[in-house]
Amino acid sequence: MERTNRIVRASYKIMWRRMYREDVLCRSIPGRQTRQYQSPSHTPTTMTDFKGVVVDLRSDTITKPSDGMKKAMMEALVGDDVYREDPTVSELEKRMAECTGKEAALFVPSGTMGNLISVLGHCEHRGSEVLLGDLAHIFLYEQAGMAQLGGIQPHIIPTNPDGTFDVDEIPVRLRYEDVHYPRTCLVCLENTQNVCGGKVVPLHWIDKVGEVAESVGLPVHMDGARVMNASVASGVSLERILRVCQTASICFSKGLGTPVGSVIVGPEKFMYKAIRLRKVLGGGMRQAGMLAAAAIYSLDHMVHRLAQDHHHAQLIAKAISEEKSRNVTCHPDDVDTNIIIVNLNPEAVTPDQFCERLLMVSEDEIHETGDGGVLVKVMPWTTTTVRFVTHLDASLDNIQAVITKLKYVIRELDSIH
Amino acid sequence: MVGRKKKDVVVTNMKDEYIGHSIEVTPFADSDIEGGSLSMGALEDGGPGGAVPAQMTVSVEEGIEGGAEMEVVEMKHSPEKKRRVRIYSQKFRKEWLHLKEFQGWLTEGITDDRAHCTVCDKELLAGKSELLKHSRGKKHRTRAAKSNPNPPPVQHGLSRVIDEDGMPHLLRIVDLRSDTVTQPSREMKKAMMEATLGDDVFSEDPTVKTLEDRVAQMLEKEAALFVPSGTMANLICVMTHCWGRGSEVIVGDQSHLHLWAQGGMAQIGSVHHRTIKNLPDGTFSLNEVRGLVRDEHDPQSPLTSLICVENPHHNAGGKAIPLNWMDELGALCSELGLPLHCDGARLINASVALGTSPARIVQACDSVSLCLNKGLGAPMGSLVIGTKEFIAKAKRLRKVLGGGLHQSGIVAAAGLWALDHVAPRLSWDHTHARALAQSVCEEHSSAVTVDLKDVHTNVVLLHCDNIRVNAKKLCQRLASVTDEESDELSEQIVVMALAISDTTVRLVTHCDIRKEDVRSATRKLKCLKYIKLDVHLPANSCSRVSVVSPLL
Numbered sequence: 015m016e017r018t019n020r021i022v023r024a025s026y027k028i029m030w031r032r033m034y035r036e037d038v039l040c041r042s043i044p045g046r047q048t049r050q051y052q053s054p055s056h057t058p059t060t061m062t063d064f065k066g067v068v069v070d071l072r073s074d075t076i077t078k079p080s081d082g083m084k085k086a087m088m089e090a091l092v093g094d095d096v097y098r099e100d101p102t103v104s105e106l107e108k109r110m111a112e113c114t115g116k117e118a119a120l121f122v123p124s125g126t127m128g129n130l131i132s133v134l135g136h137c138e139h140r141g142s143e144v145l146l147g148d149l150a151h152i153f154l155y156e157q158a159g160m161a162q163l164g165g166i167q168p169h170i171i172p173t174n175p176d177g178t179f180d181v182d183e184i185p186v187r188l189r190y191e192d193v194h195y196p197r198t199c200l201v202c203l204e205n206t207q208n209v210c211g212g213k214v215v216p217l218h219w220i221d222k223v224g225e226v227a228e229s230v231g232l233p234v235h236m237d238g239a240r241v242m243n244a245s246v247a248s249g250v251s252l253e254r255i256l257r258v259c260q261t262a263s264i265c266f267s268k269g270l271g272t273p274v275g276s277v278i279v280g281p282e283k284f285m286y287k288a289i290r291l292r293k294v295l296g297g298g299m300r301q302a303g304m305l306a307a308a309a310i311y312s313l314d315h316m317v318h319r320l321a322q323d324h325h326h327a328q329l330i331a332k333a334i335s336e337e338k339s340r341n342v343t344c345h346p347d348d349v350d351t352n353i354i355i356v357n358l359n360p361e362a363v364t365p366d367q368f369c370e371r372l373l374m375v376s377e378d379e380i381h382e383t384g385d386g387g388v389l390v391k392v393m394p395w396t397t398t399t400v401r402f403v404t405h406l407d408a409s410l411d412n413i414q415a416v417i418t419k420l421k422y423v424i425r426e427l428d429s430i431h
Numbered sequence: 432m433v434g435r436k437k438k439d440v441v442v443t444n445m446k447d448e449y450i451g452h453s454i455e456v457t458p459f460a461d462s463d464i465e466g467g468s469l470s471m472g473a474l475e476d477g478g479p480g481g482a483v484p485a486q487m488t489v490s491v492e493e494g495i496e497g498g499a500e501m502e503v504v505e506m507k508h509s510p511e512k513k514r515r516v517r518i519y520s521q522k523f524r525k526e527w528l529h530l531k532e533f534q535g536w537l538t539e540g541i542t543d544d545r546a547h548c549t550v551c552d553k554e555l556l557a558g559k560s561e562l563l564k565h566s567r568g569k570k571h572r573t574r575a576a577k578s579n580p581n582p583p584p585v586q587h588g589l590s591r592v593i594d595e596d597g598m599p600h601l602l603r604i605v606d607l608r609s610d611t612v613t614q615p616s617r618e619m620k621k622a623m624m625e626a627t628l629g630d631d632v633f634s635e636d637p638t639v640k641t642l643e644d645r646v647a648q649m650l651e652k653e654a655a656l657f658v659p660s661g662t663m664a665n666l667i668c669v670m671t672h673c674w675g676r677g678s679e680v681i682v683g684d685q686s687h688l689h690l691w692a693q694g695g696m697a698q699i700g701s702v703h704h705r706t707i708k709n710l711p712d713g714t715f716s717l718n719e720v721r722g723l724v725r726d727e728h729d730p731q732s733p734l735t736s737l738i739c740v741e742n743p744h745h746n747a748g749g750k751a752i753p754l755n756w757m758d759e760l761g762a763l764c765s766e767l768g769l770p771l772h773c774d775g776a777r778l779i780n781a782s783v784a785l786g787t788s789p790a791r792i793v794q795a796c797d798s799v800s801l802c803l804n805k806g807l808g809a810p811m812g813s814l815v816i817g818t819k820e821f822i823a824k825a826k827r828l829r830k831v832l833g834g835g836l837h838q839s840g841i842v843a844a845a846g847l848w849a850l851d852h853v854a855p856r857l858s859w860d861h862t863h864a865r866a867l868a869q870s871v872c873e874e875h876s877s878a879v880t881v882d883l884k885d886v887h888t889n890v891v892l893l894h895c896d897n898i899r900v901n902a903k904k905l906c907q908r909l910a911s912v913t914d915e916e917s918d919e920l921s922e923q924i925v926v927m928a929l930a931i932s933d934t935t936v937r938l939v940t941h942c943d944i945r946k947e948d949v950r951s952a953t954r955k956l957k958c959l960k961y962i963k964l965d966v967h968l969p970a971n972s973c974s975r976v977s978v979v980s981p982l983l
Contacts, residue, residue: 072633073630075630075632075837076629076630076633076635076837077838078628078838079628079838079841084624087620087623087624087841088620088621088623088624092614092615092810093612094609094611094612096611097608097612122833123659123833123834123836124833124834124835124836124837125833126830126831126832126833126835127832127833127834128833130831130832130833131833156831157827157830157831158831159831159832159833162831163699163700163831163832267836267837267838273628273836273837273838273839273840273841274836274837274838274839274841274842290693293662293693294662294666294692294693294694294695294698294699295662295663295666295695295699295832295833296658296659296660296661296662296663296664296666296667296695296832296834297659297660297663297833297834298660298662299659299660299804299810299811300611300612300660300804300810300811301613301614301615301804301810301811302810302811303810304615304620304623304810304842305842
């Protein structure tokens with residue numbers, strides 16, 4: 015990637031100023047005021063008589079709790095978690111500790127806070143440094159929290175396309191004791207690697223990193239926001255994946271469908287520090303048992319169905335690759351889990367334009383596809399890519415509709431450029 | 432007595448009959464008969480008549496109306512003695528099955544004057560005190576605990592707790608540690624489940640937006656932001672105001688932000704605490720504030736960037752800050768060109784206490800933090816309220832701190848429900864607090880004192896002299912139940928409180944505390960007068976039930 019990605023909402027004003035075939039524009043459903051400026055903060059509103067489907071594939075964080083999950087939340091026993099008296103939170107923490115093979119766990123409001131707590135907990139002293147990949151979520155998308163709030167320096171290692179980095183870089187970049195140098199305190203991994211396209215990081219690589227880190231006396235933290243996806247895709251248990259990691263942060267609010275919540279796992283002594291850090295950052299929620307109940311429900315019912323999301327992602331990737339377009343490409347082999355990175359030819363269409371096109375329906379399209387039309391929400395990822403994320407709220411029918419739409423749009427683009 | 436029939440019944444094996452019936456043999460007396468008061472004691476040592484005769488003829492009178500069937504027996508001994516004996520035989524009453532002490536094990540016995548304990552599989556005489564005595568026995572309790580792992584549901588307001596010996600106890604637990612322990616009610620949960628959700632990180636959750644707009648309107652500010660906790664709300668406010676490096680904040684030395692936020696402003700925000708002495712009513716001297724403001728041209732000084740006030744002031748006893756002082760402080764801040772932040776964790780309580788709207792209280796403040804998870808009873812959540820520009824920066828800080836929740840509408844819905852249904856009844860919490868304070872005042876104890884004038888909201892601070900009783904001991908005593916106390920009060924009451932210092936115990940009322948709980952807590956507090964607080968009670972004189980975490 016040439017430059018750091020900006021995650022922006024599709025800025026629709028750019029769309030209108032670009033060269034886009036006049037006839038395509040006119041054939042869009044009338045009523046949509048094509049010359050009107052629309053600020054990025056508004057999602058384009060659909061026509062009131064739009065009878066089709068809107069499929070949101072921007073992220074798996076948009077998943078809503080199911081009825082069974084809501085029932086579990088209502089029936090949960092709760093208490094004050096700041097006094098550590100919430101039985102449901104305790105049960106969740108116990109279960110997560112057991113299934114990851116760690117000593118203890120802690121329920122936190124978000125993955126960002128989970129990672130922040132872990133990094134701050136490992137790097138307690140002034141002048142610390144953390145080794146991590148240059149495409150890590152902690153480095154790119156957590157607003158430099160470790161530096162802003164913790165005074166910790168991130169030291170990045172170039173990431174390979176498969177989500178790994180060169181293990182030999184660790185002893186090379188490790189700081190030895192010198193007054194000019196900060197002290198390296200931690201190595202961070204990410205599984206699945208989000209920016210690289212939800213890649214499942216190879217188990218042997220994780221073990222190798224663990225071995226090298228142990229040899230130089232560094233702990234390993236895994237940002238496992240979607241590690242459940244990695245576990246289901248690779249068939250390896252969580253406990254095995256996290257064996258060399260001292261701590262890990264695991265999200266429930268993504269593919270598992272919980273409204274709110276993440277968990278950090280690690281040694282018990284670390285959790286004492288983590289509880290204090292959680293309190294000072296403001297993560298001490300009171301009757302959090304209701305959210306923990308949703309997480310427990312998702313552990314029981316939502317983990318095994320992640321394979322379906324992976325299958326749906328494969329379907330979309332295959333459909334795109336079958337089109338053999340020169341403007342929109344995707345390799346099914348690159349899709350390991352539920353994230354698809356679609357490459358675009360920048361001369362033909364930019365990511366913003368592509369996203370905007372997917373949010374429009376033309377009359378021809380409705381005639382051709384026969385159904386009411388499909389609107390697909392996706393996220394522009396880099397200057398040349400767009401990200402699709404499948405999740406439990408996008409059923410197989412929705413995915414079929416998305417595929418139909420994609421095929422139509424790709425053919426349309428190919429006919430123009 | 433109508434329809435009495437005399438008939439002679441020859442009883443041969445008198446002693447067994449006597450023992451079986453556990454009849455108290457009393458000399459004939461024309462007094463009222465009390466049903467059921469029978470004991471073995473008199474019988475064992477032969478009764479007042481001396482040795483039990485081996486054989487006697489007994490005349491039985493039957494047919495008397497009323498619950499207790501009285502058998503007046505004329506005991507015809509062999510020639511030495513002739514004495515008339517009244518034998519009372521209580522029949523089993525169905526009403527006893529509804530009593531909580533007898534539930535789960537009591538059934539009717541073989542005959543109508545017997546009862547049967549299903550747990551011990553034993554026939555008992557149908558007399559209430561007899562049955563009560565049996566239920567309190569150690570063997571019965573052990574067997575009951577073992578045989579019934581899922582005990583029947585207890586009466587509303589009571590809790591079943593297993594103590595360290597495995598004995599179950601029925602207690603009334605009144606949790607006055609904090610108003611954060613409030614549980615979401617059934618209706619609140621229903622509102623949560625029916626809320627429309629979206630992803631708040633994409634700013635698409637309509638319920639959160641509704642809550643934020645509603646609270647912003649309520650406080651007459653431009654915008655609001657939903658965050659997971661009050662600590663985060665205050666931290667965000669301070670860090671947003673102190674956006675630049677080297678900032679300093681003037682904060683009260685008894686305020687929550689200074690004492691109980693783990694130094695988060697400094698630890699996480701790199702902001703310096705500059706404390707000012709809090710007066711007993713929660714305010715501070717405005718002249719002193721002037722003296723604390725730094726000279727911005729002095730490179731030795733950090734830059735004073737913010738003044739923080741807490742309303743109501745929790746450490747001072749939940750006191751609502753006087754309105755005119757808030758206005759004066761606001762005027763001073765405008766004069767000095769400094770923003771004013773109000774830590775309004777329990778702001779609605781203050782507004783109820785002062786009788787004004789919350790907007791009026793924070794009129795002069797640039798930002799406010801308000802908690803939903805305290806007296807308002809929501810499971811979690813707080814709000815940051817300020818100008819639109821302030822909230823835009825606050826949103827960034829919320830994300831970096833890790834407070835960017837996804838479908839947070841589910842908890843925002845609880846906040847909305849609380850504002851509609853719990854906020855209007857907050858004055859009840861204040862009434863309950865005053866009732867508790869009054870009960871302690873009425874005792875005129877010199878060991879534990881409280882000033883009724885100091886109780887403005889839902890917080891009561893009990894001051895202990897450190898001589899006869901200290902705060903920790905008082906809390907322990909309130910949370911324990913002794914035998915004498917349970918006999919006296921005929922109820923086992925546990926009051927949970929927090930010792931916030933060596934000499935102060937804090938009681939906080941909240942929406943989960945009902946009138947019966949307040950009544951019980953009052954009785955318990957009054958009961959303390961009779962029992963020495965810091966005398967070490969010998970181990971066998973009472974069964975201590977120390978409740979740490981109630982199983983509700």
